[in-house]
Structures are given as C-alpha cells and as structure tokens.
Amino acid sequence: MAYSWPHISGTGAVATVTVDSHLAHSDDGGRTWLFDRALWRSQAERDPTTGEAGYSNHEAVSLYPRQTANGVVWYSARLRYFTRPGSGFKIGTFHLRVAQAASPLSLGDAHEGILGGALTPKEWQADTSLSGLAREVNGCTWSDPGILFTNDRLFLAAQCMLFSPQGELYDQEFVALFATQPEGPVSSWKWSYLGKLSNAQDAKELGGKSLFQTDLAHARDGRLLAIFSPSMEGERLEAHTGCVAVEVASLNPPMLARDGEGRLTIRARVTASDLAPQGPGACGYDASSETGIVIMRRNVGPGRLIGALYQTGLRP
Secondary structure, three states, rough: EEEEEEEEEEOOOHHHEEEEEEEEOOOOOOOEEEEEEEEEEEEEEEOOOOOOOOEEEEEEEEEEEEEEEEEEEEEEEEEEEEEEOOEEEOOOOOOEEEEEEOHHHHOOOOOOEEEOOOOOOOOHOOOEEHHHOOOOHOOEEEEEEEEEOOOOOOEEEEEEOEEEEEOHHHHHOEEEEEEEEOOOOOOHHOEEEEEEOOHHHHHHHHOOEEEEEEEEEEOOOOOOOEEEEEEEOOOOOEOOOOEEEEEEEEOOEEEOOEEEOOEEEEEEEEOOOOHOOOOOOOEEEOOOOOOOOOEEEEEEEEEEEEEEEOOOOOOO
C-alpha cells in the first residue's frame, strides 16, 4: 500500500506543508500493516521555470502488479508538484510520473516517465504531454492517477482539472483514460487517449461536482470497478462526500456500466457523515484483502490534519 505522508518542512515564516509517499505492507490480509520505506521524499528544490525556492511533493500514488512468465512486474503512477513556502502549491507544476520495477520496494529508485498537462512548462521536461494527445483534453491539468494492467496494456485514469481566469471549473471536469503497451524504457512509452471514463454529469449523479481519486480494481466476481471520491468545491480542501465503487462496462472505449433505467451501476458506497465539511479522503480496494474497501478518514482543523485508515468490510 502506498499512501501520502503530509508533514511540515522548514521553520518559522518559511514553514510549509509538504507531502512524501510512503510504502507499507500487510501479511495478514490487511488486518495489520508494517512500514517499509519512503518511496519519494519531499526535497528542497527550485522551480526550474522561475528559480523560486520551494519543495517537491509526491502523492496520490497508484500501484499495480503484473504477473509475467519471469515473475511479477510492479507499476506505479503518482502526482508530483512544487510548493512555495507560505503560498501553497503551483498548479502549473502538476504532472504525473510512471515507473516499473521488480518489486514495490524498488519503485522509488526506478527511472520514471514524465507525463505533462496543458500548464506544464517545458522546463519540467515531460516525455509526453497527455493534454496534447487529443483536442478533448488539450486544456487539462492532470491529477489523481489510477492504473491497471489488463489485456497486455497498462491503463491510466486521471482527473482532468480545468481552469479559467476566475478559478477551477469543477462542474466541467472529468476522468480521462489513457493506455500504453509498457515496453522498453518508461520514458519512451507511447500513450494513447481512449476517451472520458466519467464526466460532470456522472459526478452529479454520484453526489458531487467532480470525481477525484480514481482507483481501478477488480471486483470479487472479476468485473472491473472504478472507485471515485465525488467532491465539491471546498474552502481549504476539496469537500469529499465519501467513496463510490462503480462497475466499468468497458475500457476501450471507456464506459461506466448502467442498469436498465440508465443509472450508474453502483456496487458499494462508503460515507462519513461526521466529517463535514471536508469529508473523508480516498478509498482503495483489493478483492483479496479481508478488510474490504479501505477509506481514509481525515479530521481537518486549524493547524492540523489527522488521518486514519478504516476497513469497511465491503467486498464488492
């Protein structure tokens, strides 16, 4: 399991919240967990475009194992961005990074491919601009990746964030789906855009304006699920309403499943009504885990963020 580890970097007037990505494992079906290592640590750096001093941040990691004739290959996808002390993150520095390695422990040391968006400056040296693959996505800034390997292809779901001069356009955002055949160095992988996995109308049907934190997983019956966090615009953080596991009808073309009346096929829903207004964090799921869907409960207050993982027992 990969998870975000927010902490404070710097002191005094230049202290700022930064985020590492940590790795833990369970040998008992998810009942207990042991810390392994920090996969990616926040480091002091300078924005290569402006020269500003700040910190790297690493979060929203998705992991997936692929069984091959020679053993298991692990894939990762994550969000990386730059934070300025005292003034928060810079949206223009958001980009995704993907890697492959022989074990989850070694992903943090593996060479990564860099996937940029509409606002990613050339100084960040993206190997592929996802936003340049189709007209439908040419305004997107990317976040919250989810990955899955199936049918000899690696699929990447990512949230398209859209911005106007007035701010973020939550009610126009969507989750896009990309694919590649992961052969050769990760920086040389050829990505293709498959289409929208979900749109703003789906988000509204599920109780939000936008769908964050996509996790792709197989259900116990083998069918594919997309687990989303329907979210609203919040004052400090996005306000999540919980998590919803929706059945996926197809990856190519991307399509969520619907019942005979045209409604999304919901396999499970997790809420936390006592955490208003910010709501809980992301959910994750592996059908072999005894915990069922795991939800991150976040308690946000002045100067604090307390997070805890809870098993739900829901095993769709």
